[in-house]
Amino acid sequence: MPHPVLETDECIGCGICVDACPQGVLEIxxxxxxxxxxxxxxxxxxxxxxxxxxxxxxxVED
Known part of the structure; x- marks a missing residue:
């Protein structure tokens, strides 16, 4: 199964990635x-x- 690799140390919580994802995989x-x-x-x-x-x-794919 594919999934994004998240490095949250630098994340500012802007939500741009959430809005970009057509499948609703991410949230803040x-x-x-x-x-x-x-x-x-x-x-x-x-x-x-x-x-x-x-x-x-x-x-990445698991």
Missing amino acids: AGGVVVLENEDACVACGDCVEECPMGCITEI
Whole structure:
């Protein structure tokens, strides 16, 4: 199953990645991005491209 790799240390909680994800995989919780619905990820990479802080580094398959 694909899913984004999150590096939340630099996350500013802007929500751009959440808005970019067409599948609703991400959400902002506690001021940082978290996986909300990991199973819905289709590995499109939109979140990786849109994160202004580079907190989503890649999409990996388990």
